[in-house]
Amino acid sequence: MFKKILLATDGSEHSSRAIDQVLKMVAPYKDHVTLDLIYVVNGTSSKDDVLQYGDLHTAKMKRKEKFSDTLSYVEDKGVQTDLIILHGEPAPEITEYANKQAYDCVVIGSRGRNKFQTLVLGSVSHKIVKYVQVPVIVVK
């Protein structure tokens, strides 16, 4: 039974599908579950966000705002939740955080890439599956 779950999100539809899947999975024992969302800001989105919002404080607030609906959605389903925002490359940052914080399980949405794209690009989910030390669920 996974009680402390970390869900990697990029705010996309793939991640909201993953959230629904987790909520379905933990529904029978939801009172004992914490579902933390983790979002990693990489260099490119740093540049985009600062250009759009001005400075790091506004960018920070806007990012929190972006996920506030999702957080209340999860809370409304009766599951405890929190948002963790880190900076750097997504795969290593998520891996390091998950391993340090003793989560029971890491969940990640997989993007609909075709075979060629996966071969050439690799993927964040692939790296996480490889290096996170606890069970990883990749939601298709």
Next chain:
Amino acid sequence: MTVATIKKEWFTNVKGDVLSGIVVALALIPEAIAFSIIAGVDPMVGLYASFSIAVVIAFVGGRPGMISGATGAMALVMITLVADYGLQYLLATTILTGLLQILFGLFRLARFMKFIPRSVMIGFVNALGILIFTSQLEHFHNESFMIYVLVGLTLAIIYLFPFISETIPSTLIAIVVVSILAITMNIDVRNVGDMGELTRSLPIFALPDIPLNLETLRIIFPYAIALTIVGLLESLLTASIVDDMTDTDSDKNKESRGQGIANVVTGFFGGMAGCAMIGQSVINVKSGGLTRLSPLVAGVVLMFLIIVLGDIVVEIPMAALAGVMIMVAIGTFDWHSITSIHKVPITDAVIMIITVLTVVITHNLAYGVLTGVLLSMIVFAVKISRVRVLGQYMDEGTRKIYYVQGQLFFASVTEFLEGIDFDDDLEEVIIDLNESHLWDDSAIGALDHIESKFKEKGTPVKYIGLNGQSKRLLQRLGGSTKNSGH
């Protein structure tokens, strides 16, 4: 500065900083050469600048982990100065730019940067991307079709090599591969050596060789102003991006001052004015650079490599550099602003596009920024000068109340007065200013005007809902503008 802060700002991340410094040095060399060529000076001028700015900023900058050097934005501003007056005037302009930037920092003006609208900033980077791209087109003139092959190959390596390894900068691999190909296969294309001299020596201190008179100042001052604006704009934007990437704050006034000191020193050592570099700073942080040590290492390694490898560097084909610059242009352009252009307010989109167009037409980034800022101010004044006045009769038409919504100031009083009906025959007029604010004597004048107009008919006017600041303004100015003929 205590020993503890010195340790914190320099030696907390030695391994990461040294490695990222080397990576950045390798990525800086082609850019410094290419930007010199854009500006129309020998490659050494850009290389000296990148060395000297990186090293000086390491000590006096306000944003540890940020990389500064010769940049495209600055090079683009210098083109006509170099073409008309030559290198010595450029060096003098560089020193003057530095002095102006130091003043900017000393007077703590960085806080005013936030008044530059986002749409102008986005227009700035987009225009910069476009100009860097178009400045490369000349390298295709009078060349065989081989240049297209080489540029294409350079770009292919730059974008595909990261899938093999992300540790070595792919631009370096591209340049090495394309140079080896061009040299061994004896492909006849222009190289760096054809574009100007590259000496294998350290920069030396020298005063710019110019007449010290008003005529000189008249020539260099406009350029120095433009360089000051462009340099600080890009530097403080980059600092904010590095702030966000590292989730730490930085001292923007110290950074402005630091950029100034770096430019003064650089001018005396034969380098062109520079500023912070977005792309290089992102590379630095991504490669693990965090403290003041990484720009220092970057600058020193760059100079070392030029002295050791100068003879090889001149053999680099321009095709490879053009490829790198096209990558820089693509990376500089804010693509997000195009994909989301339908989501932003139309005025923002128009201001962004006009900023870009102004730069592309005038070839001066500073003009684009000024136009954009001015336009934003007008748009803001128009938006805010919308006043809505709603009149309602009370007590069977004997009294009338006007609800005023909006800011009352010089640009909005006409619209405000148009909303008042002076032909009414009433016992009392009430003006509800709960949702309004009085800003200047034009606003007070308008109220006086209403009062005197109704007085002619013997109708008293009452104001309700004045907020504190508006009330104080009314008390202070109310008497003086009365009967002033508004």
